[in-house]
Amino acid sequence: MSDAALFELCLRMGDNALILGQRVSAWCGHTPVLEEDIAMANVGLDLIGQAKLWLALAGEVEGKGRSADDLAFLRDTRDFRNVLLVEQPNGDYGQTLMRQFLFDAWHLPMLKALCASAEPRVAAIAAKGVKEVDYHLDRSSDLVIRLGDGAPESHAKMQAALDLLHPFTGEMTAADPIDEAIAAAGLGPALCDVAARFEATVAAVAADATLALPSAPARIVLANWRGKAGRHTEEFGRLLAEMQWLQRAYPEASW
């Protein structure tokens, strides 16, 4: 059971990083200003680097000879374990920043907790990621505050982005049986501990950004629709098609 739980943990962490990295890299060359373009690309590259480590460990634990690339490019929709939030379309720049902030606010306490994992390889990957994600959260929360507490137009866009994306955070803070198995094996934290930190960060940043948090509890809105169990939203198929087409069209192509 412990190996199965470890495999799932690596897929969940790896797929979150991979899919958000894929989304973010689509901005390369298209962000509003040059400085943001480079910053955004840096974040995408950090995430793809983390995905590589998680998925390589997943393949190792699984023991069927699958590499990180095999897992990234040859799995189908239902085999992906990323949360719904990270697969949501880029939308406008405010929507991209809000998605990044909501994920970072969860990702940082999650990685910090994983540094204490009973599995040393998990702890090592988490420790490397913490330094990167610390900066991601610093950057995304700063931008959410600036734009939320900015001009009327930027405020309206950030409020719309928060209303749109906040419901997707429900599955990040509510444990399912696999999360419980991961916690029971000492591989990862109880999600309620991460949830408390996530909610505190989101509440503080929303207050500074003069944004109103949606009143419906996020975990109820999407109770039966969870990316981490392989049930994804419509846009996810298109994302995979774009990400995987080369390996699908030319199997084992490399350069």
Next chain:
Amino acid sequence: MKNEWPLWEVFIRGQHGQSHRHVGSLHAPDAEMAIKHARDVYTRRNEGVSIWVVKAADIVASAPGDKQALFEPSNAKVYRHPTFYDIPDEAGRM
């Protein structure tokens, strides 16, 4: 032009003990963002241990036209250059 972010000059200290060096410039709405942008644009390959940013408009520069008056006189005073000393290798960079 009114909506353009101001220009900032970026100085980075590569290692402890060295001085900050000018590495380039960027646009940012304020100092805090300028530091973040400098980090993202100029330290991607582990170039720095410290960043300074200065508003380009706050830099007072010598006028190119004054070059002769400012720099020629010292060029002619060869006795001010410490070229008559042998510097031992152990002394390192001077």
